Amino acid sequence: MRAKGIVTVIILCIVALSGFSCCGGGAPAQGKIAFVSYRDGNPEVYVMDADGSNQINLTNNRLSDLIPSWSPHSTRIAFQSSRDGQSEIYVMDTDGSEPTNLTRNPAREFQLSWSPDGSRIAFVSSRDGNDEIYVMDANGSNQTNLTNNPAKDQSPSWSPDGSKIAFVSERDDNSEVYVVEADGSNQINLTNSPASDLAPSWSSDGSKIAFHSDRDGNFEIYVIEADGSNPINLTNSPASDASPSWSPDGSRIAFLSLSEIYVMDADGSNQTNLTNNLASDLAPSWSPDGSRIAFVSDRDGNWEIYMMDADGSNQTRLTSNSADDWNPSWSP
Numbered sequence: 001m002r003a004k005g006i007v008t009v010i011i012l013c014i015v016a017l018s019g020f021s022c023c024g025g026g027a028p029a030q031g032k033i034a035f036v037s038y039r040d041g042n043p044e045v046y047v048m049d050a051d052g053s054n055q056i057n058l059t060n061n062r063l064s065d066l067i068p069s070w071s072p073h074s075t076r077i078a079f080q081s082s083r084d085g086q087s088e089i090y091v092m093d094t095d096g097s098e099p100t101n102l103t104r105n106p107a108r109e110f111q112l113s114w115s116p117d118g119s120r121i122a123f124v125s126s127r128d129g130n131d132e133i134y135v136m137d138a139n140g141s142n143q144t145n146l147t148n149n150p151a152k153d154q155s156p157s158w159s160p161d162g163s164k165i166a167f168v169s170e171r172d173d174n175s176e177v178y179v180v181e182a183d184g185s186n187q188i189n190l191t192n193s194p195a196s197d198l199a200p201s202w203s204s205d206g207s208k209i210a211f212h213s214d215r216d217g218n219f220e221i222y223v224i225e226a227d228g229s230n231p232i233n234l235t236n237s238p239a240s241d242a243s244p245s246w247s248p249d250g251s252r253i254a255f256l257s258l259s260e261i262y263v264m265d266a267d268g269s270n271q272t273n274l275t276n277n278l279a280s281d282l283a284p285s286w287s288p289d290g291s292r293i294a295f296v297s298d299r300d301g302n303w304e305i306y307m308m309d310a311d312g313s314n315q316t317r318l319t320s321n322s323a324d325d326w327n328p329s330w331s332p
Contacts, residue, residue: 032048032074033047033318033328033329033331034070034077035327035329038323039321039322039325042062043065044060045058045059045066045068045079045096047094050287052316052317056096058077058096059079059081059099061083063082064082064083065090067327068327068329069113074332075093076092077094078091078102078112078114080109081099084104085106086106086109087108087109088102088109089109089110089112089121089123103143105125107126109124109125109127110124111155113156115162116161116162121135121136122146122165125143128145128148131154132145133145133147133153133165134146135165135184144184145184146184147180147184149171151170153178154169155198155200158202159202159206160203160204162182165179165180166179166200167180168197172189174193176189176190177198177209177211177224179209189228190224190227191228192228195213195214198242199243201244201246202226203246203250204246208223208225210222210223211223212243216233219242220235220237221235221242221244221253221268222234223268233268235255236268237271240258241257245285246266247286247290248288251266254274254293256282259280260274261284261293262274263310272312273312274293274308275295275297275308279297279299283328292307292308292309292310293308294318294328296326296327302323302324303325304320304325305319305326306318
């Protein structure tokens, strides 16, 4: 059994945010889960039905293809690939056809986040010598540096109405949650804490932002109003709690605690261990209707994709392969 703790969480829980819509593309893919698998000797983007059937390799490339992200209308999948020598942002149809390099830059591009209307993509680029938040049109045009700061800026997350982008910046000599207008104006530090504040996640109505912070000595899940006011420690536990993920209706928050998947009400009440397993359970991904959660577990000796109901019942293994499978991402 692997050791549990925040180090495992940080290494293995990579969040993929979805979006992208434009003219063209394939037919909408409903009830599908994209994921990354090493079963072909290198990381490839796969897709399967929500019951684990029809597992298909979409990328079929000898280099690394990672972090699949569905378009809002489920007609395209974006991902990171090193097939051109460095990490770039690609997009393809949901059947794997028409893979297109959107960024085309010799620098590293990663952490893509699609705007809610699918017209733009935010991402992180090191093309200016440090990590900055960029935005581009969904076809790769009009690539613009939004943050333009000598410090590291990462983890872009669009507000539900597409008007703002939350991100993490080290410009204050520690990690803080910032927000910026979608045109790059009005950059504001929301957290203003000497501790590390990370992983911003918007509520579905855009009124609140959840994040994890070690301002109380260990990582806890906090929530603030969208303007940064009224910070509240939701978990208030001696364990390390990280990676908040709102349910689609905004009533609950899934999070990680000591490599278990927990869920709580949006006010921090009713904290419940859903997985309750001696192995590591990570990367929860809510189904679009909020009734189920896909996740990654090594309970069978390697990383596999599992599914459970939102109350933790009916935990079912979806992948069954000697290689590692992770990063589940539901089609909207």
